[in-house]
Amino acid sequence: MFTLKRTLLAVGCALAFSAPAFASHCPADAKAIDGAMSKVQLSDEQRSAIQALRDEGMKLHAAGDHRGAESMLAKAMRMLLDDMAMQ
Ligand SMILES: [Cu+2]
Numbered sequence: 001m002f003t004l005k006r007t008l009l010a011v012g013c014a015l016a017f018s019a020p021a022f023a024s025h026c027p028a029d030a031k032a033i034d035g036a037m038s039k040v041q042l043s044d045e046q047r048s049a050i051q052a053l054r055d056e057g058m059k060l061h062a063a064g065d066h067r068g069a070e071s072m073l074a075k076a077m078r079m080l081l082d083d084m085a086m087q
Pocket of ligand 1: 024025026027060061062065066069
């Protein structure tokens with residue numbers, strides 16, 4: 001019984017701490033995108049499409065919608081990876 005309670009407590013703490021960790025994840029992702037974009041050769045179209053997703057993601061992040069921000073940033077990253085794969 002004691003072990004179960006401790007396990008639940010540990011899960012509760014993990015959930016409580018995951019929110020701020022998640023929030024700081026967006027700028028880290030945006031930074032990763034910026035870094036990758038500066039190294040990879042992209043057409044203007046590709047660059048502006050990725051940049052738009054990245055900016056939209058950071059806008060959502062600033063508005064407190066980290067889930068939405070992450071999905072935008074993930075989309076930008078996937079697009080970046082696809083473009084890199086084609087080179
Ligand atoms: Cu965020």
